[in-house]
Amino acid sequence: MKLFSLLIFAIVLGVPAAAQAQGQPAPAEVAPPAEDEGGLSFTVTDDSAWQDLGIAIPAFATNADRPTAANSQGTGALGVELGRVVFNDLRNNGLFRPVGPDSLPRPNYAQITAPAWGTWQGRSAEMLVHGYVRAADDGRLTVGCYLYDVQLQQELVREGWVVSAAEWRRAAHKCADLVYSRLSGESPFFDSKIAYIAETGPKDNRVKRLAIMDSDGANHRFITNGQSTALTPRYSPDYSKIAYVSYLNGYARIFVYDIGSGNQTLVTQSQNTTFAPRWSPDGRTILYSMAVAGNTDVYRVSASGGGSPQRLTDAPGIDVGGSYSPDGSRIVFESDRSGSQQIYVMDANGGNQRRISFFGGRAATPEWSPRGDQIAFTHIAGDLRVAVMTPSGGGMRHLTNSWQDEAPTWAPNGRIVQFFRTARGSGEASIWQVDLTGRNERRLNTPVGASDPAWGPVLP
Amino acid sequence: MQKIALVVTVASVLALSACKKEPPAELPPAPQNTASPVSPPSQAGPAPGSQEHFRQAMAGRDTIFFDTDMFNVDAEDQAALREQAAYLQQYPNARATVEGHCDERGTREYNLALGERRANAAKNYLVSLGVAADRLSTVSYGKERPIAVGSNEQAWSRNRRAVTVVMN
Amino acid sequence: MPMASLAHLSREERLGLGIAAAAHVALVAALVWQVRDDPTPLPIPERMTVSLADEVSLESTAPDPSAEPQAALAPVLSPEPEPVVEPEVVREVPLPVPRPTVTSRPTPPATERPTPTPTPRATPTRQASGTRLGDDFLQGVGGSERSNDRGSPAAAFGAAEQASLVQAISRQLKPHWSAPQGVDAERLVTVLAWELNPDGSLKGRPRVVTQSGINDSNRPQASLHAERAIRAVQLAAPFDLPEGYYDQWKSIRNARFDRNL
Numbered sequence: 034m035k036l037f038s039l040l041i042f043a044i045v046l047g048v049p050a051a052a053q054a055q056g057q058p059a060p061a062e063v064a065p066p067a068e069d070e071g072g073l074s075f076t077v078t079d080d081s082a083w084q085d086l087g088i089a090i091p092a093f094a095t096n097a098d099r100p101t102a103a104n105s106q107g108t109g110a111l112g113v114e115l116g117r118v119v120f121n122d123l124r125n126n127g128l129f130r131p132v133g134p135d136s137l138p139r140p141n142y143a144q145i146t147a148p149a150w151g152t153w154q155g156r157s158a159e160m161l162v163h164g165y166v167r168a169a170d171d172g173r174l175t176v177g178c179y180l181y182d183v184q185l186q187q188e189l190v191r192e193g194w195v196v197s198a199a200e201w202r203r204a205a206h207k208c209a210d211l212v213y214s215r216l217s218g219e220s221p222f223f224d225s226k227i228a229y230i231a232e233t234g235p236k237d238n239r240v241k242r243l244a245i246m247d248s249d250g251a252n253h254r255f256i257t258n259g260q261s262t263a264l265t266p267r268y269s270p271d272y273s274k275i276a277y278v279s280y281l282n283g284y285a286r287i288f289v290y291d292i293g294s295g296n297q298t299l300v301t302q303s304q305n306t307t308f309a310p311r312w313s314p315d316g317r318t319i320l321y322s323m324a325v326a327g328n329t330d331v332y333r334v335s336a337s338g339g340g341s342p343q344r345l346t347d348a349p350g351i352d353v354g355g356s357y358s359p360d361g362s363r364i365v366f367e368s369d370r371s372g373s374q375q376i377y378v379m380d381a382n383g384g385n386q387r388r389i390s391f392f393g394g395r396a397a398t399p400e401w402s403p404r405g406d407q408i409a410f411t412h413i414a415g416d417l418r419v420a421v422m423t424p425s426g427g428g429m430r431h432l433t434n435s436w437q438d439e440a441p442t443w444a445p446n447g448r449i450v451q452f453f454r455t456a457r458g459s460g461e462a463s464i465w466q467v468d469l470t471g472r473n474e475r476r477l478n479t480p481v482g483a484s485d486p487a488w489g490p491v492l493p
Numbered sequence: 494m495q496k497i498a499l500v501v502t503v504a505s506v507l508a509l510s511a512c513k514k515e516p517p518a519e520l521p522p523a524p525q526n527t528a529s530p531v532s533p534p535s536q537a538g539p540a541p542g543s544q545e546h547f548r549q550a551m552a553g554r555d556t557i558f559f560d561t562d563m564f565n566v567d568a569e570d571q572a573a574l575r576e577q578a579a580y581l582q583q584y585p586n587a588r589a590t591v592e593g594h595c596d597e598r599g600t601r602e603y604n605l606a607l608g609e610r611r612a613n614a615a616k617n618y619l620v621s622l623g624v625a626a627d628r629l630s631t632v633s634y635g636k637e638r639p640i641a642v643g644s645n646e647q648a649w650s651r652n653r654r655a656v657t658v659v660m661n
Numbered sequence: 662m663p664m665a666s667l668a669h670l671s672r673e674e675r676l677g678l679g680i681a682a683a684a685h686v687a688l689v690a691a692l693v694w695q696v697r698d699d700p701t702p703l704p705i706p707e708r709m710t711v712s713l714a715d716e717v718s719l720e721s722t723a724p725d726p727s728a729e730p731q732a733a734l735a736p737v738l739s740p741e742p743e744p745v746v747e748p749e750v751v752r753e754v755p756l757p758v759p760r761p762t763v764t765s766r767p768t769p770p771a772t773e774r775p776t777p778t779p780t781p782r783a784t785p786t787r788q789a790s791g792t793r794l795g796d797d798f799l800q801g802v803g804g805s806e807r808s809n810d811r812g813s814p815a816a817a818f819g820a821a822e823q824a825s826l827v828q829a830i831s832r833q834l835k836p837h838w839s840a841p842q843g844v845d846a847e848r849l850v851t852v853l854a855w856e857l858n859p860d861g862s863l864k865g866r867p868r869v870v871t872q873s874g875i876n877d878s879n880r881p882q883a884s885l886h887a888e889r890a891i892r893a894v895q896l897a898a899p900f901d902l903p904e905g906y907y908d909q910w911k912s913i914r915n916a917r918f919d920r921n922l
């Protein structure tokens with residue numbers, strides 16, 4: 034009894050002492066200056082809500098208004114279109130507050146390299162984009178892009194590209210990429226393409242077609258005609274092929290579609306259900322999942338065909354996936370061998386398989402970020418939500434909060450996640466994007482319903 | 494006097510206690526249970542051994558249902574599968590495909606695998622009843638082919654199914 | 662044990678006890694239910710910058726009273742009040758010029774003479790007020806009779822002055838400082854140093870002393886963070902700071918730029 038009361042006494046004394054010790058502020062990272070230095074020390078804290086960066090994007094100028102295949106009204110009108118593409122890229126991005134060419138005065142060709150600061154300083158834009166386009170005799174276009182700091186009156190960065198007339202939009206995406214990466218520090222991603230499944234029809238009789246488009250929705254093209262259901266496409270890293278699942282033969286099989294030639298080849302001749310195609314970062318290997326007698330495993334096969342598939346998992350249960358790390362050394366996949374869908378990592382040859390998801394609920398569809406620092410996946414706990422975690426399974430964060438968001442894939446810069454959202458009841462699917470910080474969730478404009486989005490790398 | 498106090502106390506207790514009962518969770522409707530014997534083919538009806546004939550004969554028992562994430566064949570499923578096996582024994586030239594389906598409340602690729610598991614479970618049971626394995630094939634449609642279009646447990650329970658289809 | 666003690670209660674008593682217990686439980690449940698509701702959130706007060714001088718200076722920094730202040734002189738009354746000039750405010754009736762011989766009442770002292778205009782004026786104009794105070798009526802306030810020493814604003818540069826100087830610089834920097842966005846970007850801290858000219862303009866370019874808080878996720882934003890901090894200083898210049906203390910603010914050694922919501 035005495036011991037007990039002594040213990041209580043000690044605890045009562047110890048707790049405030051511990052609290053006192055914890056209450057000491059952490060030592061400042063900056064040492065205060067020595068007495069004889071005499072300079073001032075202080076802290077300036079930015080505690081305002083995130084402010085988007087104001088940026089003015091007037092129309093691109095041209096040295097001479099010449100006819101061009103890129104625009105029926107000549108290079109002058111093309112300059113306006115180029116400005117508009119840059120404006121839309123940066124507007125949808127959430128970091129900027131751009132003003133586009135339709136609301137701004139148009140600079141002349143000489144002002145592109147020597148801006149008329151007076152015109153731009155009264156506005157709310159802190160940054161200014163100037164560009165020019167020149168048509169050469171052979172039809173090719175030279176596009177230059179300049180970024181200026183209006184308040185400091187300095188040039189920040191400049192670059193130029195030569196493109197064919199048909200690819201004029203790519204030059205504008207390159208300009209948007211230049212501005213974006215200079216002002217955010219992130220890698221570019223606008224000059225890339227997205228493959229996805231276009232959906233039409235009622236919920237119990239959906240027509241699903243393979244389609245591709247630019248990252249901003251332009252240059253849209255249907256690849257299949259919808260007679261057989263197409264699912265889960267993936268661009269090859271060099272953009273030459275798309276691997277996808279089709280029910281062409283009455284059951285799920287993986288086809289590799291060569292975009293240039295239009296040819297389709299089968300990944301495997303097996304009669305079993307095969308699905309979930311994935312490319313390795315070097316484009317030489319394709320991973321896929323095959324269901325045999327109720328058991329599904331992950332296999333890999335040479336992308337050039339002719340090799341025999343190698344089985345990577347053999348646990349009883351459903352193993353689906355996976356996604357390579359950017360250096361190609363590891364694969365993240367999902368498996369229900371523990372009783373429910375969870376996420377596992379293994380070496381690229383199938384060894385060393387270990388579970389990394391331990392946060393409750395189920396975890397599925399893992400995708401490794403091109404930057405290697407995060408894995409995006411679908412977290413199932415009641416609703417289906419898009420979430421990210423580190424490759425060791427820590428730091429789990431939800432990025433969305435809706436009834437059914439699934440199948441996240443990454444933009445090429447590893448900072449934007451793309452997924453599709455299914456509406457409750459109607460089952461209508463739409464593609465959405467969200468930043469890795471969880472901000473700026475926005476819908477991608479597609480001609481009809483859309484699902485299974487996959488992003489290709491930045492075009493060189 | 495005591496009785497009045499008692500009544501007042503009881504009344505106030507009832508007024509204070511505002512308990513709300515939880516409504517019972519909806520149970521999925523039981524699948525079709527009409528036991529219909531295999532009717533002798535009539536002249537004007539579908540050809541015997543065809544899918545149309547099979548469907549009419551089965552009258553709903555060509556489909557078995559599953560619980561969420563499950564793929565086991567329970568007693569009701571077994572009864573339906575016995576009838577399917579009986580039909581297939583009757584028409585030994587008929588070949589059949591077992592389709593596996595899932596509800597929409599899961600990720601697409603896992604559902605393709607789960608559908609295959611369900612189809613495989615049904616096929617295995619049919620094989621154990623004596624149907625030759627090479628007469629049966631399986632296909633999985635995952636969540637791609639729902640028959641009930643709602644987003645509620647009632648619809649989902651109808652979509653978690655394995656359907657046997659006779660190939661003409 | 663409890664059951665045995667209830668045995669000798671009458672039936673009514675047992676019933677009453679049971680009902681009372683049930684009523685208590687119901688009351689507690691009702692209270693718990695109420696508490697579960699979110700209380701109305703209090704309105705968030707506006708932000709206020711507070712700078713604390715947490716050091717006690719060893720030297721007095723209070724203004725020194727002058728050793729020999731000039732004796733306060735009573736204002737000299739002029740024998741005749743100055744003529745009234747029409748003030749800017751339009752008045753219907755001009756007030757009569759006070760004549761010392763009009764009334765039998767003793768002439769009221771000059772300071773009590775009311776200003777003739779009914780509307781209050783921010784600064785009394787002596788010409789129109791009709792007072793008898795001369796232009797020199799402030800002469801002699803403060804200062805010594807023998808010297809014009811009016812005393813110094815502060816005896817030394819202490820902690821309080823440093824705090825207010827720091828606050829002035831921060832206040833001028835803050836509108837131009839916005840940290841870059843990104844994953845873990847709020848952890849970045851940049852420390853700059855720069856020199857200032859006597860007129861408050863920048864001497865040269867701010868230089869980065871050190872950066873901290875960099876991890877793999879926010880590394881791409883680290884140089885951007887430093888660039889934005891330098892930009893904030895360049896945009897805030899020229900600084901508006903008291904010239905008397907130029908020696909104290911001519912060199913900024915450790916200006917720490919961070920982000921905190």
